[in-house]
Amino acid sequence: MEKRNVDVAIIGTGTAGMVAYKAARAHTDRIAVIEGGEYGTTCARVGCMPSKLLIAAAEAAHDMKAAELFGVHAGDIRIDGRAVMERVRRERDRFVSFVLESVESFPEQHRVSGYARFIDPHTLRVDDNLEIEAERIVIATGSRPSVPDFLRAAGDRLIVNDDVFNFDDLPSSVAVFGPGLIGLELGQALSRLGVRVHMFGVSGDLGPVKDAGIRDYALKTFRQEFRLDPDAKVSKVERTDDGVAVTYEDPERGTVTDTFDYLLAATGRRPNIDKLDIQNADIELDERGVPRFNPYTMQCSARHIFIAGDVNAELPLLHEATDEGRIAGNNAGAGHEPRVGLRRTPLSVVFTSPQIATVGMSIDEVDERCRGCFEVGEVSFEGQGRSRVIGKNQGILRVYGEQGSGLLMGAEMFGPAAEHIGHLLAWAVQKRMTVSEVLEMPFYHPVIEEGVRTALRDLNHKLNIEPEMVDRCLECGPGA
Structure with a gap:
């Protein structure tokens, strides 16, 4: 049995694991990154990118069928399924190749191939031929589809x-x-x-x-x-x-x-925690068998173990896995008392048509935080100028603001360009802007974003703003 001692062992080379490795390596070169399956992230192989390729083909077909709205007649539309899927696979493989290049650029002595499991809180056995004793460990094993x-x-x-x-x-x-x-x-x-x-x-x-x-x-x-x-x-x-x-x-x-x-x-998906012999890590687990952790430091109850990405079953999104991997990697690599990392305003986008976007707090979370003292502004895109011009005038946007402070707390949208509008609103929420402050920003004409202004005006009209409340809430945060 080969044995190795490292400062940091990272289990998994998905998005969170790759980012954790790069962050940890800034602090130490005594590091091992362990992968039991294929290199390549969920996003590149089976998630974000191939799904968007399929969606792009679907949108092209739909737009051709919808062209009659504008007096454009495309004739018979034929979908070549083999050609559709050939492009999906070809471009998918291209995205995966970039990930492979990144992982293969890691020094060979840092890369370990095999499945890791805990022998004790500081020791990992990889397959049956290697034991790694690590001062600190990052669990970044991702997730897989869950089938009833x-x-x-x-x-x-x-x-x-x-x-x-x-x-x-x-x-x-x-x-x-x-x-x-x-x-x-x-x-x-x-x-x-x-x-x-x-x-x-x-x-x-x-x-x-x-x-x-x-x-x-x-x-x-x-x-x-x-x-x-x-x-x-x-x-x-x-x-x-x-x-x-x-x-x-x-x-x-x-x-x-x-x-x-x-x-x-x-x-749904289930975290890849079940084959790690996690019971030997001496950390606290929740009712699902997933390690409990601090979302700002990614630290588990055993202070030398961190967890990042889909495996923690909290926010299974690539940008969140990136942030979590960076926080976990920095704290594991540095080896000092863990430091709080930046966690951004929640943002989720579903690439349907119309698109779905959720920003900040949900309406239930706003209700709980504000104890019912909030208002909702709304706009329908059915009559919104630019949306009607381009024939994508389905959907609504609802924005949530706190009474007294006037702070923008969150939003949900089902409508055109939600992937872009969601970003604008998330930036405003993260900067802790009031509704009136967002309304002071420029809005061009004619654009879909004018619908955001309409919803915010509706919300602002319903809010009772108290200046002293604004000062207090800007100091203490939303819902103070």
């Missing part, structure tokens, strides 16, 4: 998002289970590319949306394109000679059995 047992009856026709991007051709039909971020993006994209899609949920939730008004609007809009039941009553899933048979209750037709080529399980 009852869906496994679909057999070889059960797929997860990872599998979609390896299709040689587009299927004719897919049952999507899970109308979360992944399910909505892939489900709508497949539908727009000519695949028959039926989406099933179990809790009534729709993506990251918490605002009931936006949820209802989005649900109605998506249903214009594909079948979507966010609170479905599914009684049976069965592999048949024709594919996957799904039996469910239909409000109008009663018990219905429908058959699909594939069943896509977009039912």
